[in-house]
Amino acid sequence: MTYQFGLDNYLEEKYSEDPTLGYRRMTAILRKKLGKPVNKKRVRRLMRKIGLKGIFPRRELTKSVDAGIKNMIVGREIIKPNQVWVSGITHIRVNGGYAYGVFIMDQYSRKVISYEISNTMDEGMCVRVLEKGIKEYGAPKIMHTDRKSQFMGRNLRYVLEREGIKASAGERGYKDNIYMERFFRTYKGSAYI
Numbered sequence: 001m002t003y004q005f006g007l008d009n010y011l012e013e014k015y016s017e018d019p020t021l022g023y024r025r026m027t028a029i030l031r032k033k034l035g036k037p038v039n040k041k042r043v044r045r046l047m048r049k050i051g052l053k054g055i056f057p058r059r060e061l062t063k064s065v066d067a068g069i070k071n072m073i074v075g076r077e078i079i080k081p082n083q084v085w086v087s088g089i090t091h092i093r094v095n096g097g098y099a100y101g102v103f104i105m106d107q108y109s110r111k112v113i114s115y116e117i118s119n120t121m122d123e124g125m126c127v128r129v130l131e132k133g134i135k136e137y138g139a140p141k142i143m144h145t146d147r148k149s150q151f152m153g154r155n156l157r158y159v160l161e162r163e164g165i166k167a168s169a170g171e172r173g174y175k176d177n178i179y180m181e182r183f184f185r186t187y188k189g190s191a192y193i
Contacts, residue, residue, distance in 0.1 A: 008050050011043070015052045022054030023047050069152070072168035073144050078108045084168075085113060085133065085140040088180040089121060089148055102129045106137075107144070107179055113137055123153035130159055144168040 007030070014029060015021055021029070023044035030038045047053065078084050084107040091098045100121035104113045114133035116125050130143070143165045145151035151169065160167050 007046060011046060011052060012050060015047075020054055025054075069147075069167045069169040071144075071171050072142050072166060073107075074171075081106050081109045081111075082138060082140045083108060084142045084144055086180045087126070087129070087143065087145045087151065088184065089126070089146075089150060090184045091121075092117070100125070102126050102150075103180065103183065104129055104133045104143075105180060105183060106140070110179060110183075112183070121150060123150045123155055126150045126153075127155050127159055130156065134159075134163055139163040139165050142166045142168050144170070146170050 010030070010033075011026060014026060023040060026047065027038055027040040027043045030043060073084055076084070085104050086107050087102065087104045090101050090103070092101060097119075099117050099119055101115060101117045102121075102125050103115040105111065106113055114129045114136070116129045116132075118125055143160055145168070147169050150156075157167060159165075
């Protein structure tokens with residue numbers, strides 16, 4: 001019984017350090033600490049018993065649009081910085097509500113070029129982030145986004161055309177914007193700590 005009480009306390013301590021920990025990652029941490037096998041079902045049961053549940057972001061809060069933009073990065077070799085920028089919108093849980101972030105990343109270097117976080121999500125935010133990135137780094141050859149309505153609007157497309165940037169958008173159901181999605185997972189994971 002004392003062993004289980006010690007585990008309960010340890011689980012609560014680790015959870016308070018990182019509330020994104022689910023039972024799988026918590027099991028891995030316990031195995032490493034104890035240096036012996038730990039059953040993931042036991043960890044899941046203990047976490048349920050003491051009311052711990054990993055925090056995970058919800059999926060898709062925005063609608064996608066088909067604006068006739070093709071996917072220009074599938075099969076393309078990215079060989080230098082500023083060749084392709086990828087962009088996405090994500091939501092971040094904040095004090096019981098949401099904040100929205102627009103990020104632009106250089107696909108080759110994986111460097112975040114520009115971003116903005118706001119309590120509203122609109123096309124203007126996407127335009128500001130793009131213009132800020134262009135001002136600091138120059139225009140890329142291709143700007144790849146998902147098909148959310150904020151990226152398909154007239155104002156953003158105007159800036160792309162004005163700067164000579166080719167618009168590219170991911171196909172529905174494909175994970176061709178994987179670098180941006182991976183960044184979002186890392187960013188959200190650290191934001192919940």
